[in-house]
Amino acid sequence: MRRNLLPVLALLLGTLFLFLGNGLHGLLLPVRGSAEGYSNEILGLLGTSWATGFVLGCFFAPKLVMRVGHVRAFSSFISLIAIIALLTGIQVDQYWWVVLRAVTGFCTAGTSMIIESWLNERATNESRGMIFSFYISITLIGVVGGQMLVPLGDPSTTILFMFCGIFYCLAMLPTTLSTAATPQPLKSVSLDLRSLYRNSPISFVGILLIGIANGAYGTLGAVFGARAGLSPTTIAVMMSLTIFVGAMMQFPAGKLSDTTDRRYVLAALSGIAALAAVILALVQPHDAYVLIGFVALYGAAANALYPIAVAHANDFARADDFVKVSGGLLLLFGIGTIIGPTLGGPVMTQLGPYALFAVTATSHGLLTTYAIYRSRLRPAVPAGERDYVPKIPVGAAPTSTPESLNLDPRAAPLTDVAETEPASQEN
Template sequence: MRRNLLPVMALLLGTLFLFLGNGLHGLLLPVRGSAEGYSNEILGLLGTSWATGFVLGCFLAPKLVMRIGHVRAFSSFISLIAVIALMTGILVDQYWWVGLRALTGFCIAGTSMIIESWLNERATNESRGTIFSFYISITLIGVVGGQMLVGVVDPSTTILFMICGILYCLAMLPTTMSTAASPQPLKSVKLDLPSLYRNSPVSFVGILLIGIANGAYGTLGAVFGARAGLSPNMIAIMLSVTIFVGALMQFPAGKASDRTDRRYVLAALSAIAAVAALVLVLLQPHNHVVMIVFVTLYGAAANSLYPIAVAHANDFASSDEFVKVSGGLLLLFGIGTIIGPTIGGPVMTELGPYALFAVTAIAHVLLTGYAIYRSRLRAAVPVGDREHVPNIPVTASPMSTPESLTLDPRAAPLPPHEADQQANHPRASGEARP
């Protein structure tokens, strides 16, 4: 394992600092914004603008990378993110924050694509699984660690914004100072949404609904906590626990879906998430322990849905279509993540903070019903012919980029002649230095 990870350790270290900054900044803005009295609509737009920028970055950032190179592009993106983090501490203004958050999402897409393409090129078919798993773990640790920092320092000061800037600058150092070879040009994924729907209607509709629910909670969960009377430290604990239990739940949920019709598992988990959300809406518990228990139950079910939906889509696709299918699902998830906070903010304003879970409950009820309906129209793929459920990170903003798909060990390996060409490329031997 050490032999597989040593060539990419600088990249992984930079990734850790990047996601520490992402976790901290992503939670700090709604917590500070709520304390400043910003409306639920504006706080929801923070998530909408970030997701919009991220989706646009997945399409447009590769062109910039190809134009100026990986190292220059990476340094530019990180510099902008660090500047924005510091500016949001200086310009405590809701409209500035919404605009800057979109630019942050765009830059995060660019930096993630560069890191993922670099990792992919340094990985062999034998080490790809190890590197992919370690990369997922790094993102999870980074986001949770960053969120927990919110409870360490008073969010009403500028200190946490400065810490964000420091973390982003540290994320730049390992990669820019590394002597590792620069990666090949970024790959483009041709998306075909009509074909994706024909391949798996449940995954198509389900991923969109999961994006709406996860986007609403991921963006407005901190706002809900603040409006419900939780301290910044308790808000960080609540959000971090939902990520952890969601990650842990992927293992039993994945095994269950490997042994039976995945649509039944999707329906069951969606029903559990809907019930937990409805209990919160109806009871509106004043006891914070009871509240966090039900939010944790919600997170365990809701955050384990995405990988099962992806696996279900790949059950009906050929092995060489994995990147195209998963890329389309990422786009649908991104669209859902844009819709969720846009709906959730006004609903919370009209009906109160607990109405956030009414939005997520509706999405999960629709997914439950549609999964059961489709299970009656189409037979499941035999167990022996399925792909195993992947372990996909469940961060607060669990979007990835198309480059991460080629890093996934389920992706088709390079043909022998292409693998030889890549291995013999001057940059692969370290002759070209960044």
């Protein structure tokens, strides 16, 4: 284990700092924006803008990396993210924030793809499952850790924005100083919606609905907390707890989906998420403990849906199509996270902050209904032929790119693995 992790330790450390910055900045902006009196529509656009930039980055960042090289591109992307984090603290302007979040999303996709390609280059067929697990765990720890830093500072000052810049600069150092060999060029990303739907209609529709619900809550959850009168500490706990309980739910939900028709599991979990959201929307509990309890129930069910939907799609895909199918679904999820905040903001303005959960309840209710309907039209893959791997899309948008799928144990075996050697020079 130690021998397998040492070559990628610097990359994983850089990943930790990157997502510490992402978690802190992603929660800090809506908290500060709410305090500044920004509208729900504008605060929703912060998530829409970030997700749009991220999806576009998955398509176009590989071309930039091909032109200037991995190290230069990585340094440029991180530098831009750090500069923007500082600018959002200095230039407190709602319209600039929306524009700058799109650039941050684009650059985050680029940095993530470069890190993931480096990790894939250093992985072997024996170690990539472990490296994949460490990578997913570190992204989770980074986002949650960054969110929990919000209560330690005053969101109305620039200090937390400065910490964001520091984390991003620290993320640059381990990777740019690493001796890992320069990886192969990033692979082009494609999105074939027609073939994705033909492969698994429930996964196609389900991933889009999950993206809408996650995007709405991930972006506007902090806005809901501020509008409902919660303290920054309570908001940070609420947002982080949904991610944490979702992570804990991965393994029992995945194990159940390996022995039961995954569509039934999707229907049950989305039904629980819808029920918790309906209770929150109708009862509107003012007691913080009751509120957080229902939000935790919601997060446990909602954040366990994505990997089950992806696993169901791959049950019907050929082994050599795993990366294509999973990558397409990841981008489809990103499209959903663009839609979610765009819908959620106006609904909250018209019906109040608790109406956010009406948006998520609608998405999860539709998923429950469609999953039950599809279970009657197509037989499930036999239990012994299914393979589930946990994957948590934390926050308002995907935190990994299609490049990370080459690390997934379900992907086709690696055929060309680089030996440990000093980094090659880039022109």
